[in-house]
Amino acid sequence: MLTISQLAAYAGVTVRAVRHYHQVGLLPEPERNASGYRTYGAGDVVLLIRIRTLAEAGVPLARVHELLDATPEELTDAVRQIDGELRAKVRELQDHRRRIAALAAGDTLAVPAAVATYLDKLRASGASDRMVAGERDGWILMAARWPEKIPEFMADKTAQLDDPRTVRLYRLLDELVERGMDEERLNEVADLMAELSQEAADRGDLDNVDLELGDDGFVALVDAFATDAHPMVERLQELMAERGWRGWARMERVDPGTLSS
Template sequence: MLTIGQLAAYAGVTVRAVRHYHQVGLLPEPERDASGYRSYGALAVVQLIKIRTLADAGVPLAKVGELLDADEETFGHAVREIDQRLRSEIRRLQTNRKQIAQLAAGDSLALPAEVVAYLDRLRELGVSDRMVEGERDGWILIAARWPDRIAAWMPEKFAQLEDPLTVRLYRLLGDVLEPGADDSRLAEAADILVEIVEQASARGELDHKDEAFEDVPFVDLLDALVVESDPRGERLMELMRERGWTGWTRLERLP
């Protein structure tokens, strides 16, 4: 006859596990002998090994007792159900691994490859990390709201980076938004932005016909991101209003 420690060792579990199986009713707890000790026989070892095997296979303890008492058909059906659950769990974990890998990859978290390439291009052009991070956060919102439109929008975004004035604006904004930067350069940034949007307006490129610009709550959300990311964003928008333009994501000429 075996002590609880010997039983646990034979079955490859801990004494604590044996006591837990007693508590939940999976393994009968023997009566104490005249000396006050509990002793276990061979059948207890077999039962405990079955419990451990099912538990190690991912069977919830609440189901283990049912399977131990099941006939062959019922057992087979239950095992297939458990297998399906485990397959679903594996798929979930594989998805989690991909998300963790994206997190380690930085920009690629929640962003499509086209946007990642765009952010890389900004860096190549000398745009500050702080400015690139702001762009990245904005594109995370955009990609979540309009995932199917990204591929159509990105060629125009890359084309804008061929304009020296646009590149100058990005670099200047990056410098202005650095901690301790001279706020007086915000006026210079506003002047450049006005020049860019007026040129675009003259070419008929500010008609805002895209349905995304009609999503007013979302446009407001993107504008709020500018202000929440840096309080100087609000000052820059004020300077734009002084120059006759309102908004940020959807720039419009004031009456």
């Protein structure tokens, strides 16, 4: 007769595994002998090896018991089903690996691929990692609310980066974050933003954005996120108001006289 340690050694498993198989009901637990020890026989070794073989093949422990007593036909059907489940799991793991690799390669966490492409172009234009991270977080919010509009938004944002004035705008914003609030630079940013906004309004782009971003509460949330990110945003909104514009995610043309300072 064998001790639990000998049983485990002969079957090529650990003592802990033997005890676990006892707990889940796969391996019958023998009564203790007069000396208080549990002893095992050759049949237990055979059964344990069969359990180990099925488990190592990827059969879930919950299904091992039914396969131990299965007919050849039942075993074939079960193996085919388990193989399909394992193939699906492999595909899922491969997809996870692709996503992990993509995360390591850029700003793809929680943003659609179109946003990641735009962020790559923004970084290539000279924007700092801090600026790119701020843009990324803002687009995480936008994509959560308007996922179907992201391709259109990103096409427009990517096209804007072909304009040297937009690149200059981001660089000025970077300088404001790095060097602190500077009225001269803030006014240059406001002038650029007003100029670009006016051109967008002349093309009718702002009207389209107004229709697309109809959720005023969520637009306010995005604006508050930007304002909380850095105090310069609030100051820029004041300067934009002097130039007849208000908003942030959704810019609107207004009469400066109707806006409180």
